[in-house]
Amino acid sequence: MELRHLRYFEAVGKTLNFSRAAELLHIAQPPLSRQIRQLEDELGVQLIDRSARPLALTKAGSFFLQQCIQVLARIDEIQQATHRIGQGRHRWFGIGFVPSVLYGFFPELIRSYRKASNGVEVILSEMTTIEQSEALKAGRIDVGIGRLMLNDPELVCDVIEDEPLVVALPLRHPLLRHARLSLKRLATEQFILYPAKPRPSYADHVLQHFRSHGLNLGSVVEANEMQTAIGLVAAGIGVTLVPSSVQRLRRDDVVYRPVADAGVTSPIIMNFRTDDASRDLARFFQFVDEYKVTK
Incomplete structure (x- = not known):
């Protein structure tokens, strides 16, 4: 071929x-x-x-x-x-990211990094955490922002933030009478799980939260993207768990509630090559560290 x-x-x-x-x-x-x-x-x-x-x-x-x-x-x-690199016009710095981080600190981090990195072309690529692992080892990106811990000696995984998860429910759902919702109660509802593929993914992370409390989901509807899952919630198909920063996505037909159980979070993880000592990556670390301090 x-x-x-x-x-x-x-x-x-x-x-x-x-x-x-x-x-x-x-x-x-x-x-x-x-x-x-x-x-x-x-x-x-x-x-x-x-x-x-x-x-x-x-x-x-x-x-x-x-x-x-x-x-x-x-x-x-x-x-x-x-071609650009061969012409000597720019250095480039590749960043892979999962879509859910766009609702939190990530956009401001990128704005600040680009402003301070004259002469460096920042290339953004949307990809799952597993895809980030492959892209890092192939040299297609320099750093990845994901939500799964990778078990790979060639990569370093640094947790930037442990973000709480919240429940997304449709308007007028009976569970809205509760200020906080337990996983046990959510397990009895039709649950929208995403992404359906590829796996492992954020979906497996959510399932593990239920399993760690001795719970299994009953009825499950799968979606490929978070936006689709939220749309299905709005349509009254079911409920789901999303990172708390997603609440910035203002929708009149979806309401959020905190989770009653402790420790129901999703980490935001920075992944990079173990042996990468580039100055552009070091500068990126500085901006991430500043965010950790001010958070």
Whole structure:
């Protein structure tokens, strides 16, 4: 499989039209069709349902298209960053982050760091904690801000903050009559767990809180993102646990309550390579330390 196969399939998968895809790629349609056939033969699966009108992707094809889009976008980023560095215009500093930290100190930390780091291009990448681990070891990022403790001798995990979790409930939910809610009470409700994948993730961290109190969730609805989970709460589908900083996301249809049990928190963890002694990372540590002092 070559890079051109990914680009060809991305064009076909997005347009669902071989003629249009060939025009976009500036090649003739017959060779494009042959290349896609070769790709399917190599993968051993059918990616496109050619009997459908219009063309349709198979389940495998839909999955493969999403992976192609991500891989090609990452390759474009690498090419652009490499060109900038090769031209000597900028140093770069890569930061991976999980979306839930955007509601707390992280945006201000980035603003301050960028302002103080003239000549350094700060590149932000949204990724799960597990993805951060892989990206750090591959050198794609320099530091990650996640919520899972990584057990890897090549990485250092430093807890910046242990953030309390709060319960998100829909308007007029019966549990709103309580000022605080126990995990035991929440375990009897339909619970919205996120992210559904990849695992391990924040979802496993939440499940562990229930298990440590001898509890198992009864009815579970899975969501892939926190915003989706909160939307499902607003729709009355269930309840969920979110970091307390998420309360800054003002919604008229969701109400938050603190958890009655002690220690129901989610850590915010800074991950970095064990042997990284770069000055840009050291400067980043300084801003994190300042936040810890003022918190």
